[in-house]
Amino acid sequence: MKIAVVGTGYVGLVTGTCFAETGNQVTCVDIDVRKVERLQKGEIPIYEPGLDVLFDRNVAEGRLLFTTSLAEGIKDAQVIFLALPTPPGEDGSADLKYILGVANDLGPILDQYAVIIDKSTVPVGTAEKVHAAIAKNAKVDFDVVSNPEFLREGVAVEDFMKPDRVVVGTTSEKAKKVMEKLYAPLVRQGNPVIFMDERSAEMTKYAANSFLAMKITFMNEIANLCEKVGANVDDIRRGIGTDSRIGKRFLFAGIGYGGSCFPKDVQALAKTSKDYDYDFRILKSVMDVNYDQKKKLLPMVENYFASDLKGKTIAVWGLAFKPYTDDIREAPALENIEALLAAGAKVVAYDPEAMTNVKGILGDKITFTHTPYAALDDADALMIFTEWPQFRTPEFEKMGKLLKNKVVFDGRNLYELDQMREMGYTYYSIGREKVVPA
Numbered sequence: 001m002k003i004a005v006v007g008t009g010y011v012g013l014v015t016g017t018c019f020a021e022t023g024n025q026v027t028c029v030d031i032d033v034r035k036v037e038r039l040q041k042g043e044i045p046i047y048e049p050g051l052d053v054l055f056d057r058n059v060a061e062g063r064l065l066f067t068t069s070l071a072e073g074i075k076d077a078q079v080i081f082l083a084l085p086t087p088p089g090e091d092g093s094a095d096l097k098y099i100l101g102v103a104n105d106l107g108p109i110l111d112q113y114a115v116i117i118d119k120s121t122v123p124v125g126t127a128e129k130v131h132a133a134i135a136k137n138a139k140v141d142f143d144v145v146s147n148p149e150f151l152r153e154g155v156a157v158e159d160f161m162k163p164d165r166v167v168v169g170t171t172s173e174k175a176k177k178v179m180e181k182l183y184a185p186l187v188r189q190g191n192p193v194i195f196m197d198e199r200s201a202e203m204t205k206y207a208a209n210s211f212l213a214m215k216i217t218f219m220n221e222i223a224n225l226c227e228k229v230g231a232n233v234d235d236i237r238r239g240i241g242t243d244s245r246i247g248k249r250f251l252f253a254g255i256g257y258g259g260s261c262f263p264k265d266v267q268a269l270a271k272t273s274k275d276y277d278y279d280f281r282i283l284k285s286v287m288d289v290n291y292d293q294k295k296k297l298l299p300m301v302e303n304y305f306a307s308d309l310k311g312k313t314i315a316v317w318g319l320a321f322k323p324y325t326d327d328i329r330e331a332p333a334l335e336n337i338e339a340l341l342a343a344g345a346k347v348v349a350y351d352p353e354a355m356t357n358v359k360g361i362l363g364d365k366i367t368f369t370h371t372p373y374a375a376l377d378d379a380d381a382l383m384i385f386t387e388w389p390q391f392r393t394p395e396f397e398k399m400g401k402l403l404k405n406k407v408v409f410d411g412r413n414l415y416e417l418d419q420m421r422e423m424g425y426t427y428y429s430i431g432r433e434k435v436v437p438a
């Protein structure tokens with residue numbers, strides 16, 4: 001098939017590359033000239049494990065092209081993906097200006113039947129709006145389909161190539177056939193392509209992300225209560241996750257969810273509820289709890305230093321909102337660092353992938369190091385914000401010699417309590433007792 005993908009962000013680039021890998025001819029379109037030039041030179045603008053191999057192969061074999069011209073990109077395309085940003089507006093609703101802008105431009109240049117696919121996470125009713133925007137000037141028949149993307153950053157290629165399910169919202173039989181053909185190579189193992197109407201597909205994406213955000217938030221609240229009653233959230237997680245109705249995944253308590261999806265999507269679903277005069281109470285709690293959770297370690301730090309952080313050096317491990325990505329959108333690390341700086345502390349940080357992005361925001365307000373251990377040298381304490389695997393089994397003795405105080409504030413529960421006690425650390429984590437040296 002000939003495919004166009006409009007928008008080369010995380011979702012667009014992964015979609016384009018993976019559909020080229022399944023044998024389609026793909027052209028990715030983006031208005032960002034510099035980004036397109038880099039892509040044409042073979043440079044991938046994001047860090048996503050496994051994407052480079054597929055990208056290089058499909059570029060080399062001529063199946064994956066890049067252009068800034070929408071008309072050139074959609075020429076002869078049977079399928080046109082819209083993978084454009086939907087940033088939250090001031091009131092929390094998803095801003096559709098990019099999607100509707102492209103839809104307006106598409107109308108006059110469509111020259112044959114095409115299936116136009118909303119891949120971005122968009123509010124209920126967007127497919128109808130996109131349809132109307134194209135129809136204003138279209139001379140040919142077309143369908144607009146809602147096909148939300150469920151990939152996770154960091155495992156995007158794997159999620160895309162082996163999806164648990166594919167959700168397709170369309171009532172057009174013609175579009176349905178195209179979508180079946182397109183996804184056939186990705187669902188060979190029997191995972192379903194679930195067809196529904198456009199509005200239900202749009203709602204499915206918000207329901208999925210909000211449910212997952214709620215699941216994490218529930219565990220964060222259990223963790224907060226565990227601290228008060230003297231229970232261990234790790235044991236609770238094992239105790240409830242083994243119930244197949246609950247499931248083992250997404251039960252890890254920590255310093256709140258971040259990233260480009262959960263915060264935005266929970267907010268947008270709350271806004272949709274408000275627009276339809278429905279009081280979606282759980283969503284409000286999810287947002288409230290997560291707001292507080294992200295700053296949860298700060299009072300512990302303040303308490304440890306008797307509210308005097310002036311001149312203290314805090315080492316930070318992990319800046320990305322989660323491991324295997326350089327994405328720092330809504331990352332808890334950033335808010336915490338800003339608060340530490342405001343309190344007069346110095347921050348020395350290490351992250352395997354996200355330091356360049358943070359430097360872009362914080363400049364030289366903080367210091368970056370090339371190794372995790374270099375960040376600890378003469379620091380007064382260590383704070384951990386991202387569970388990169390390399391932080392899981394560090395050399396505790398070496399750490400202890402570098403740090404001025406053997407104290408760790410861990411937002412991701414990386415270490416065993418007994419181990420920290422034996423090693424002589426003061427150790428704060430989430431939903432577990434505070435460890436003081438034996």
Ligand code: UDX
Nearest residue numbers: 149150151152153216250251252254257258259261322
């Ligand atoms: C999410 C959805 O999982 C994906 O289906 C959707 O397409 C986009 O949004 P992503 O934002 O890449 O994907 O990250 P995800 O792995 O889901 O993690 C989201 C946040 O939840 C991270 O901040 C992570 O640290 C946090 N999290 C996750 C927890 O705090 N505890 C958990 O148990 C799981």
